[in-house]
Amino acid sequence: MRNKRIAVAFLVILMVGTLALPVFARVPTCPECDNGELWPDETEYLSWKTVYYIACDKNPRYKDAVQERIVRESWTCNNCGISDVRVSTESRIVCGH
Numbered sequence: 001m002r003n004k005r006i007a008v009a010f011l012v013i014l015m016v017g018t019l020a021l022p023v024f025a026r027v028p029t030c031p032e033c034d035n036g037e038l039w040p041d042e043t044e045y046l047s048w049k050t051v052y053y054i055a056c057d058k059n060p061r062y063k064d065a066v067q068e069r070i071v072r073e074s075w076t077c078n079n080c081g082i083s084d085v086r087v088s089t090e091s092r093i094v095c096g097h
């Protein structure tokens with residue numbers, strides 16, 4: 001009887017643990033071998049480029065630049081060694097006022 005109760009308590013802890021896990025940074029699983037984890041290798045940031053202008057937050061008479069840059073992240077699987085590159089875009093608003 002006692003053992004069963006302990007087992008249930010353990011199961012609850014396990015469930016809470018799995019639920020809380022996605023909140024933290026989880027390493028993506030390898031799509032190739034389905035067994036390894038993809039670890040970030042190297043991140044390359046391309047230079048910021050102005051894409052358009054918007055009215056300044058502080059003074060609408062001025063314009064702020066909206067800039068974008070391309071981020072290239074390479075990943076390598078710790079099991080099969082396959083590597084993958086993911087490209088994403090970051091943006092920022094440049095205000096000099």
Ligand SMILES: [Zn+2]
Nearest residue numbers: 030033077080
């Ligand atoms: Zn792999």
Ligand SMILES: [Zn+2]
Nearest residue numbers: 056095096097
């Ligand atoms: Zn501004």
